[in-house]
Amino acid sequence: MTGFQTVVSGDISLHSGDPDCDAAHAALLNVLVKLGTPFIGPTETISLSQQGNLGEFISFHIAQKLYPPTTHRLFSGNALKPLSRISGAGLDLVYLYFDTVDPSKDLMYVQEIKTTIASNLNYFDQLKADYKKLFAIDPNLTLHSRVQDIQNILEYQFGEFSYSTRIAALAGVTPAKCAKVRLLPTGISSTGVGDPEKKLTAIRSSMTAWGWPQANIKPWSIVMSDLDDRLTRMARGLP
Secondary structure: OOOEEEEEEOOEEEEEEOOOHHHHHHHHHHHHHHOOOOOOOOOOOOOHHHHHHHHHHHHHHHHHHHOOOOOEEEEEOOOOOOOOOOOOOOOOEEEEEOOOOOHHHOEEEEEOEEEOOOOOOHHHHHHHHHHHHHHOOOOOOOHHHHHHHHHHHHHHHOOOHHHHHHHHOOOOOOHHHOOOEEEOOEEEEEOOOOOHHHHHHHHHHHHHOOOOOHHHEOOEEEEEOOHHHHHHHHHOOOO
């Protein structure tokens, strides 16, 4: 059990605790324990980087139900070491689907995540900058350079030569030509703060102005009650 339920509203997936946020908290804490996470001490303060990393961990936890490892290749940046005080560069999360029969059906999902404990959702706007980098001028941050990183992992770490070739074909030369790429801009916030659906819809509209097909942008909203307190308790290994 993931501890989360998902409701799709238009093109936006709304994730919340199932049957409540305490159940979601318990499910997440169980996974953190299994990962051997070194929790912070009872008087330590959770850092902004750790908050963000925990947001990636929560997203990755939910994604494994929607994009299961049995049918997808999942690549996590900081999600499996969420209490590291350093956030590694690169895409937050990537899920690859390689069709067993028809390579033309292959897909790549790119998920960037922003977690905020603020009383508004303004921090979600940083998602636009994350996705704009994919076709910006810094060669280290482009979609193609990041695809190359994953291609190297598939080929040199896992020996999956055919898949390493197939992923290279997924990234187009412009956003409009990325027909096989799905974007999952994700905002994590406290229950009852602002209107995440409206905010993410506006962010999606901004992204379509750069050439991304609107149908290929599927935002996520994840809400948990008392998020600030929950993240701190999670970081300390507390229910």
